Amino acid sequence: MPIDPTLAFRLREVVGAQVLVDPELVASYTADWTGRFRGHTAAVVFPASTEEAAGVVQVCRESGVAIVPQGGNTGLVGGGVPLHGEVVLNMGRLGGSEPVDRAGGQVTAGAGVTLAGIQEVAAESGWSYGVDFSSRASATTGGSVATNAGGIRVLRYGDTRAQLLGVEAVLGTGAVISHLAGLVKDNTGYDLSGLICGSEGTLAVVTRVRLRLVPPAPERAAALIALRNLDAALGTAAVLRRSLPQLEACEIIFTPGIDLVCSVFGLRRPFLRPSPVNLLIEVADRVDPTDILIEAIGSAEHVIDTIVATDSPRRAELWRYREELTAAINTLGPPHKLDVTLPTTSLAGFIDAVPDVVSTIEPTASTWLFGHVGDGNIHVNVTGLRTDDDRVDGAVFELVARLGGSISAEHGIGSAKRRWLHLSRSAAEQTAFRALKRALDPDGILNPHVLIPDA
Ligand SMILES: Cc1cc2nc3c(=O)[nH]c(=O)nc-3n(C[C@H](O)[C@H](O)[C@H](O)COP(=O)(O)OP(=O)(O)OC[C@H]3O[C@@H](n4cnc5c(N)ncnc54)[C@H](O)[C@@H]3O)c2cc1C
Incomplete structure (x- = not known):
């Protein structure tokens, strides 16, 4: 063209x-x-x-x-x-960060700075950044603000919106708004930064962001816990959340996923006796949290086996079983990625039901489940479907809605989920979305085919 x-x-x-x-x-x-x-x-x-x-x-x-x-x-x-x-x-050329405000624990960065870049800048100044996920080397601060990205530490620090103190952005009119003073208390009307966060490039182009940093927790321990069944895993996740204020990550991985990662990346299987479901958890503190981690796991029921890793290389080895899963699934062909969130009370029912929902529609498709279970967030990945065949997507989203969940936990709506927005947002909410879009982008030139369905 x-x-x-x-x-x-x-x-x-x-x-x-x-x-x-x-x-x-x-x-x-x-x-x-x-x-x-x-x-x-x-x-x-x-x-x-x-x-x-x-x-x-x-x-x-x-x-x-x-x-x-x-x-x-x-x-x-x-x-x-x-x-x-x-x-x-x-936005890749909008790199660079200003010097960290060490006293306030804040930083202003260009939208093109990667998540890993912000984490590095924060660490160099004695702080830490609260958001982390495995695409950290490429995902940008602008993109993570635009999607209100979540990741593995939401249960401790919240999502990207919770870190955001202000943005500089270009509206669809071409006007620039800049609110980067980083005032923690600032009740002067509409929170435009909070509104732009999660708007997926439909209201404004984010060019700079002001981020809150968190105190570092350098002492870490991770554990991969093999559990007897799903109920045991969800019960253990609940116990750990309650008993470990230092809990930073709580991920669920099913054994077929671990097997796939092992076969694609040549890793050793973690346990001699395979278990149906596993939790990968990480605790972090200023003092060594290993003993409290072991004690908390000891109080959980139905644990079949546990691997605890304290030093950084061994923790990284454990994390590979979770973080390489997305790439391993990609080797099976373009997956349908259905990132959803469920109320705690519906999570087990959803996880049990979803493979049947998929196979009823497409018996040859495979369902891969994993995710940030500490937040009720499950990634349903389905392989073996045509890229344009969205019957499974619709059926899974309808199940989510019936169970009181949301069709997007952290990835956003994009173009993939746009036609199902009504399952999570009422007609009145969608009318308000369109009014906001018209106000900030009157000619509809910013990502017009994303997020908001045609009226
Ligand atoms: C392996 C892997 C793991 C992942 N894990 C997680 C996870 O745990 N949690 C999670 O939340 N996400 C995860 N993601 C999804 C993704 O990394 C995040 O959504 C991330 O925030 C996207 O950032 P990006 O810079 O790549 O944005 P892009 O993919 O380039 O864009 C994403 C959206 O934001 C808009 N956008 C991008 N930059 C701007 C800007 N400057 N101004 C306005 N709009 C903009 C785009 O138009 C688009 O709608 C993962 C992805 C991969 C590949």
Whole structure:
């Protein structure tokens, strides 16, 4: 799809040579991480400042051209790729962080700084960043704010919105809003940063973020716990949450998932006697938490076996069983990724029921379950389906809704779940969404095919 020469000229007036139009070069920006969502674009534009991002939005608005903001392109719901030929506004050049406010425990960073980058900057200044997940090397702060990303530490520190003290962003009008003073108490009207957080690039392009840091907890211990059955795993997760204030992560992994990781990445199986379900937990404190971890596991029932790891390399080995699972599943073909959350009381019923829901629709499909069980968040991954066959997606989301859950725990709605938004949001809420969209993006140029269904 060749770019309109006038548009190319005007974009280059704003960002110089940072406009990619060669079809071979733009291709890697048009497909998502799973390979399920593949789009096309005439141009990928790389602004290096808020002013340049505002200039690009202004040009696109005047030209009637839609934009897809893009960070590290690790999103899993088809929200960051140009499925309808939009111009891609890649934020990778908005890097760099300001010096950490060591007294206040805050930092301002460009939207293109990766999650790992922020974690490093925080650690160098004696602080820590509360959000972590396995795409940390590529996912950006802008993308994690746009998706209100969760991850493995939500049960201790909350999601990205809980870390966010302010943003600088370009609205769909091209206007820039900047609220980066980092005042912890600031009751001066609408919380626009909180609104933009989780808006998936539909209201504004985030260019800089002000983040709260947390005190470091350098002493760590992790454990992989093999359990007799699902009820035992959920019961143990509840006991550990109650008895361990130091609990930072509580993940569930089923044995078929561990077997898959082992066969794809050549890892050794963790236990001699396989168990149906496993919890991977991590505790962190200022003093060595190993003894309290062991004591808490000792008080849990139905534990078949446990591996405790205290030093960093052995903890990393345990984490591979969980963190490599997403990549291992990808080797089976583009998965349908259904990231959902359930009330505690419905979680076991959902996990039991979902494989049958899938196999009733597509008997040859495989269901992989894992997730941040400490938050009631389960990732249902289904392989063996055509990328455009969303019957299973719909059936799983309907089950979630019947059980009082949400169709997106942390990945967002994107384009993948847009047509099921009504299962989690009422008609009145969707009307309010559309009114907000019209107010901040009157011409509908920012990610117009994401999140909000057509009226
Ligand atoms: C292996 C793996 C593990 C993951 N684990 C987790 C997890 O545990 N928890 C979790 O929450 N997510 C997880 N994710 C999903 C993903 O990493 C997060 O959603 C992340 O926040 C996306 O950041 P990104 O920079 O890659 O954004 P992208 O994928 O580029 O974009 C995601 C969305 O945000 C919008 N966007 C991006 N940047 C901006 C910006 N600057 N301004 C406005 N809108 C923008 C895009 O338009 C799109 O709608 C995982 C993904 C992978 C591949």
